[in-house]
Amino acid sequence: MNEQNQLSGLEATGLVLRYGNRDVVHGAGLRLEPGRIVALVGPNGSGKSTLLRALARLHDAASGTVQVRPDGGEAADALMMKRSDFARHVTLLSQSRPVPHGLSVRDVVEFGRHPYRGRWRAADPDGPAAVERAMELTGITNLSARGGHELSGGQLQRVWLASCLAQDTSVLLLDEPTNHLDLRYKVEIFDLVHDLARHHGVAIGVVLHDLDEAAALADHVVVLSEGRIAAAGPADEALDAELLSSVYSIPIVTHTDPLTGRLRTRAVGRHSGTSTHHPERTTCP
Numbered sequence: 001m002n003e004q005n006q007l008s009g010l011e012a013t014g015l016v017l018r019y020g021n022r023d024v025v026h027g028a029g030l031r032l033e034p035g036r037i038v039a040l041v042g043p044n045g046s047g048k049s050t051l052l053r054a055l056a057r058l059h060d061a062a063s064g065t066v067q068v069r070p071d072g073g074e075a076a077d078a079l080m081m082k083r084s085d086f087a088r089h090v091t092l093l094s095q096s097r098p099v100p101h102g103l104s105v106r107d108v109v110e111f112g113r114h115p116y117r118g119r120w121r122a123a124d125p126d127g128p129a130a131v132e133r134a135m136e137l138t139g140i141t142n143l144s145a146r147g148g149h150e151l152s153g154g155q156l157q158r159v160w161l162a163s164c165l166a167q168d169t170s171v172l173l174l175d176e177p178t179n180h181l182d183l184r185y186k187v188e189i190f191d192l193v194h195d196l197a198r199h200h201g202v203a204i205g206v207v208l209h210d211l212d213e214a215a216a217l218a219d220h221v222v223v224l225s226e227g228r229i230a231a232a233g234p235a236d237e238a239l240d241a242e243l244l245s246s247v248y249s250i251p252i253v254t255h256t257d258p259l260t261g262r263l264r265t266r267a268v269g270r271h272s273g274t275s276t277h278h279p280e281r282t283t284c285p
Contacts, residue, residue: 007034007071007201008089008170010055010078015064017047017054017227025051025227027064032171032203034071037193039218040207041239043248046224048207049095052173055205056092057083068171087115091164092173099156100148108148108159109134112166126168134165138192154185161192172196174206178213190217211239211265223247236263 010032017025025047032038032055040048053059055066057078066078068089078086091112100108112134113127135141138158148156157177164172174193178186194217196202208214214221215235223231223238225247231238236256244252244265251268266272 007203009033009069009071009203010066010090010171010205011069011075012051012055012066013064015051015054015066016062017050017059018062019050023062023227025054028224028227028229030055030205030222030229032205034170034201034203035197036219037197037204037206037217038220038222039214040205040222040224041209041211041214042224042230045226046247047227048224049175051224052092052175052205052207056090056173057086058092084115087167087169089169090171090173091167091169093161093164093175093177095175095179097156097160100159103148104144105140105146105148105151105159106131106135106144109140109144109162109166112163112168115167127166130166130168134162137165137196138162139188154181154188157181157185157189161189165196170201171203171205174204176207176209193217211244212262215239215263215265216260239263239265241265 012028012030015025015028016023028051030038030051040051042048050059054061061079067075068078068081068086069075078090109131110127113124113130116124116127135144138161140155140158140162143151143155143159148159151159161177177193178189181189190213193204193206197204206217218235220233221235221238222229223243230247231240231243239254241252241254248267252265253268254263254265256262257264
């Protein structure tokens with residue numbers, strides 16, 4: 001990220017979001033601050049992705065406010081800003097993006113510079129450096145000349161993330177960024193998200209399904225249930241076993257991992273007390 005840009009946060013208050021005449025998010029409030037990670041969790045249909053899209057101005061609010069809060073500056077009404085100005089503050093990596101056929105990795109990353117080019121693709125003197133920085137941060141510099149259709153799912157997710165970073169915003173919204181990724185790429189994406197917050201001061205809001213991942217990654221966890229915020233706070237407070245059991249409609253137990261000190265969760269199904277594991281079996285070298 002451009003360290004010389006003024007860092008910004010994002011704050012939503014009293015957001016009511018609708019599909020047609022049906023309210024799907026009810027009076028939600030959320031604050032994203034520079035250098036901190038906020039995870040949104042909850043069952044399918046709880047309003048997580050809809051709330052994130054509203055923060056990115058991709059879903060109109062029936063009521064409520066969204067404000068960009070520059071560090072040390074006056075808050076601005078995000079819903080009234082020109083889209084190009086807003087896009088210099090906030091970017092969203094959505095759940096699914098197309099495979100970019102016929103385009104190189106560098107071409108895709110350069111898409112992130114659209115807020116700085118104007119209607120007639122005016123000169124963007126900071127663009128090349130921002131693109132190089134984004135590719136370096138995501139570890140895809142060596143792929144820059146490759147075609148998007150040649151990449152694995154994990155590589156392609158890094159490319160789209162680099163495109164977001166090239167946008168040079170200080171608020172990054174991620175909707176299930178590791179969906180369909182294998183273990184290695186998942187860990188690498190989470191490491192990168194952590195570095196963006198800790199070392200570059202980016203304010204990050206991320207939708208996650210895995211409660212343990214949210215507990216490990218986020219400074220602040222927001223639990224949504226039926227479009228309402230059921231709990232918010234540090235993971236060991238927000239991810240309360242009784243609350244989670246009610247929200248997910250299944251018994252959930254929690255404990256603290258003795259090695260990491262992090263909260264862990266486990267849903268208890270009908271067969272959770274049984275095991276097919278045979279402890280006497282060993283793996284031959």
